Amino acid sequence: MSSGMNWSPSCRYAIGREPVTVGPDGLEESHVKMNTSPQMTVENLLNQANSLDASDPANEQEWPSLSASGSSGAKGRRRTRIDLGTQLWQRPKDRARDSRSLQHGTSFIANSTSHQDGPSLPTRFGKKHMLPSIRKSTLNQTHPAHASGNENSACVKGLPVVLPFDICLTKSRNSAKCNASLYAESRDYHNELEHSKEEAGQVLRPGMILLKNYLALTEQVETVKKCQELGLGPGGFYQPGYQDGAKLRLQMMCLGLNWDPQTRKYEDRRLIDGSKPPGIPHEFSLLVKRAMTDSHDLLKKHCRISDAEDIIPQMSPDICIVNFYGTSGRLGLHQDRDEGKESLHKGLPVVSFSVGDTAEFLYGDQREVDKAEKVLLESGDVLIFGGKARHIFHGVLSIIPNSAPRALLEETNLRPGRLNLTFRQF
Numbered sequence: 001m002s003s004g005m006n007w008s009p010s011c012r013y014a015i016g017r018e019p020v021t022v023g024p025d026g027l028e029e030s031h032v033k034m035n036t037s038p039q040m041t042v043e044n045l046l047n048q049a050n051s052l053d054a055s056d057p058a059n060e061q062e063w064p065s066l067s068a069s070g071s072s073g074a075k076g077r078r079r080t081r082i083d084l085g086t087q088l089w090q091r092p093k094d095r096a097r098d099s100r101s102l103q104h105g106t107s108f109i110a111n112s113t114s115h116q117d118g119p120s121l122p123t124r125f126g127k128k129h130m131l132p133s134i135r136k137s138t139l140n141q142t143h144p145a146h147a148s149g150n151e152n153s154a155c156v157k158g159l160p161v162v163l164p165f166d167i168c169l170t171k172s173r174n175s176a177k178c179n180a181s182l183y184a185e186s187r188d189y190h191n192e193l194e195h196s197k198e199e200a201g202q203v204l205r206p207g208m209i210l211l212k213n214y215l216a217l218t219e220q221v222e223t224v225k226k227c228q229e230l231g232l233g234p235g236g237f238y239q240p241g242y243q244d245g246a247k248l249r250l251q252m253m254c255l256g257l258n259w260d261p262q263t264r265k266y267e268d269r270r271l272i273d274g275s276k277p278p279g280i281p282h283e284f285s286l287l288v289k290r291a292m293t294d295s296h297d298l299l300k301k302h303c304r305i306s307d308a309e310d311i312i313p314q315m316s317p318d319i320c321i322v323n324f325y326g327t328s329g330r331l332g333l334h335q336d337r338d339e340g341k342e343s344l345h346k347g348l349p350v351v352s353f354s355v356g357d358t359a360e361f362l363y364g365d366q367r368e369v370d371k372a373e374k375v376l377l378e379s380g381d382v383l384i385f386g387g388k389a390r391h392i393f394h395g396v397l398s399i400i401p402n403s404a405p406r407a408l409l410e411e412t413n414l415r416p417g418r419l420n421l422t423f424r425q426f
């Protein structure tokens with residue numbers, strides 16, 4: 001990746017190449033047979049699902065989904081599925097699209113941007129405060145019950161209800177009490193850091209900026225809480241799948257407009273249940289605005305670029321994809337190229353917030369893992385890629401377990417894993 005680029009080694013936090021493979025997502029599955037009477041209610045189903053053995057590594061961070069009948073779980077596969085023996089993915093036939101739509105993150109045709117020489121900045125890191133987190137099983141699934149106005153008023157009749165997925169674990173009252181003081185301590189510590197640390201912005205390549213430890217702990221906490229709240233409502237988190245039944249190894253929620261991995265289109269409503277995605281909360285938009293301003297200031301200050309907006313055009317987000325990765329989550333190399341023509345043409349940036357466990361993030365000019373650069377995205381990091389980097393291939397190779405800030409976990413009870421928000425302008 002470095003060929004043709006004029007980087008100072010210190011301007012990147014690239015770990016270099018490794019012989020790693022990001023295979024097709026969501027193919028590792030196993031089955032759990034569920035008791036499925038016609039009277040099965042959403043609550044019963046949740047109870048059954050929650051009774052799966054949390055200590056069983058097979059269930060850890062896997063997202064059971066109610067599968068269409070007859071799908072088989074090969075031996076040794078890892079994803080737990082709840083087999084209702086019922087057709088669930090009642091996607092309208094007219095939605096069926098070409099096979100490329102099945103391959104988000106795995107088989108896009110390269111539309112590479114060329115390498116350009118770019119500005120470089122010294123790498124500076126703030127201190128980290130990472131401590132182990134807890135592990136537990138996670139569950140969510142769609143339910144074939146027809147949506148009634150009561151269950152999800154945003155849903156369209158005749159489509160399945162998607163049961164809520166909670167990105168946070170249930171808190172005990174005692175732990176909440178001691179969490180409060182821990183949080184306060186940590187907040188003071190973080191504020192001190194805010195004052196003492198130097199600017200930790202890095203230009204990874206032209207149009208691609210990493211703002212290390214950018215979101216304050218309080219902002220990370222608020223981000224988790226807001227995503228938890230929205231994620232439990234209509235249009236909330238679900239495990240998206242491809243036409244062939246394979247699942248992405250993450251939970252997704254869209255804000256503003258719904259993006260569907262099968263059609264690769266943004267639309268008003270979600271295909272699987274007809275729900276309307278929530279809007280982008282104002283506080284998120286303010287954070288994006290601040291990150292944009294700071295990245296422009298960074299470019300001006302360190303790179304003597306008079307018009308930073310030529311490098312990273314200004315944007316105002318109206319759509320956002322929120323992903324939650326369990327510790328076995330990942331996302332294949334792909335380009336974000338389903339936004340509006342003008343937005344893509346102008347190179348309006350994607351602004352990405354990371355919260356929770358650290359991700360090994362890959363990026364490069366081709367959809368080839370062994371040619372990609374790798375950078376760690378830690379809790380609070382903001383990554384911006386626009387301009388010449390707008391069409392960069394990128395993906396998540398792995399999530400590093402137990403790497404989230406302890407204070408964040410104490411305050412939010414975020415599940416083991418990573419929350420990522422990518423803001424875009426359609």
Ligand SMILES: O=C(O)CCC(=O)C(=O)O
Pocket residue numbers: 321323331336352359361377394395396420422
């Ligand atoms: O999780 C990340 O850092 C990347 C997410 C992403 O690329 C996407 O949602 O398109």
Ligand SMILES: [Fe+2]
Pocket residue numbers: 334335336394422
């Ligand atoms: Fe992406």
